[in-house]
Amino acid sequence: KKYFPIRKGIIGQRKSVVKAVDGVSFTINKGETLGLVGESGCGKSTTGRLLMRLLEPTEGQIIFEGNDLLKLSKVEMRSMRKNFQMVFQDPYASLNPRMKIKEIINEPLVIHGYDKEKREKRVRELLDIVGLSAAHGERYPHEFSGGQRQRIGIARALAISPKLIIADEPVSALDVSIQSQILNLLKDLQKEFNLTYLFISHNLSVVEHISDRVGVMYLGKIVEIADQENLYKNPLHPYTKSLLSAVPIPDPKVKRERIILKGDIPNPTNPPEGCTFHTRCPFASEICKETPPTLRKVSDKQYVSCHLV
Numbered sequence: 001k002k003y004f005p006i007r008k009g010i011i012g013q014r015k016s017v018v019k020a021v022d023g024v025s026f027t028i029n030k031g032e033t034l035g036l037v038g039e040s041g042c043g044k045s046t047t048g049r050l051l052m053r054l055l056e057p058t059e060g061q062i063i064f065e066g067n068d069l070l071k072l073s074k075v076e077m078r079s080m081r082k083n084f085q086m087v088f089q090d091p092y093a094s095l096n097p098r099m100k101i102k103e104i105i106n107e108p109l110v111i112h113g114y115d116k117e118k119r120e121k122r123v124r125e126l127l128d129i130v131g132l133s134a135a136h137g138e139r140y141p142h143e144f145s146g147g148q149r150q151r152i153g154i155a156r157a158l159a160i161s162p163k164l165i166i167a168d169e170p171v172s173a174l175d176v177s178i179q180s181q182i183l184n185l186l187k188d189l190q191k192e193f194n195l196t197y198l199f200i201s202h203n204l205s206v207v208e209h210i211s212d213r214v215g216v217m218y219l220g221k222i223v224e225i226a227d228q229e230n231l232y233k234n235p236l237h238p239y240t241k242s243l244l245s246a247v248p249i250p251d252p253k254v255k256r257e258r259i260i261l262k263g264d265i266p267n268p269t270n271p272p273e274g275c276t277f278h279t280r281c282p283f284a285s286e287i288c289k290e291t292p293p294t295l296r297k298v299s300d301k302q303y304v305s306c307h308l309v
């Protein structure tokens with residue numbers, strides 16, 4: 001859980017809380033990609049930042065290879081950190097404009113104590129892995145296109161051989177043709193280095209392309225989680241169905257019935273009682289307004305949080 005207090009007034013009395021992540025629980029298996037989708041403000045990026053411990057959870061556990069990250073000391077956490085890295089949406093904002101690319105990729109290697117010779121070799125290796133040359137290392141971030149900058153972001157993330165990569169909207173700022181290049185690069189790297197990904201995106205087509213399993217978030221909760229095939233062919237939660245109905249099908253003969261949701265996503269400081277989706281759900285009944293549904297197993301590979309299912 002992650003609740004952000006909202007304070008008001010000169011002395012900052014506590015007013016209310018935003019429940020950005022409210023009881024989210026999932027597992028990511030080694031070597032797989034878990035996609036996390038939902039509208040902006042649903043808590044998916046906060047979830048990613050919690051896993052990285054860039055934010056401290058209000059409550060809960062983060063278990064990585066049997067270790068509860070929240071119970072580790074600062075020193076233990078520092079050595080654990082090399083196992084997970086983040087790739088951000090806006091590669092330009094995450095690259096220091098005053099540093100050469102080779103210096104940017106070198107930075108995590110310095111922090112983790114690699115010697116000079118090993119660092120130089122590793123930087124060359126990383127540039128090659130992401131499809132850039134040693135000459136690119138001598139340039140500055142502004143000399144690159146968006147796709148190349150994301151390759152640099154990926155090279156930096158891979159520098160210390162992490163096991164888990166949390167990619168937060170890594171292709172959202174890129175043109176469609178470049179998006180597929182970066183997605184294919186991520187897939188190739190996953191195969192080559194046995195990487196595990198948490199792939200966060202609002203774009204269901206992108207998530208379908210890369211994920212083994214997909215979790216759908218709404219107002220800080222996971223409302224459906226399933227393997228990729230079940231989620232896209234047989235979505236069960238009304239919210240998942242509505243999101244998928246908006247995804248264009250690349251076949252002019254196939255028509256999909258569009259489910260238009262009523263209104264906007266509710267204010268997270270004052271979420272609706274019962275099922276938080278009931279204010280927009282076309283199937284809402286009395287029970288939905290009073291009793292929150294729980295995430296239930298409906299088959300080996302699919303979990304849904306809805307009274308109707």
Ligand code: SF4
Pocket residue numbers: 237238239275276277278279281282283284285288293305306307308
């Ligand atoms: Fe809709 Fe009710 Fe299911 Fe919530 S529990 S998604 S309101 S049918």
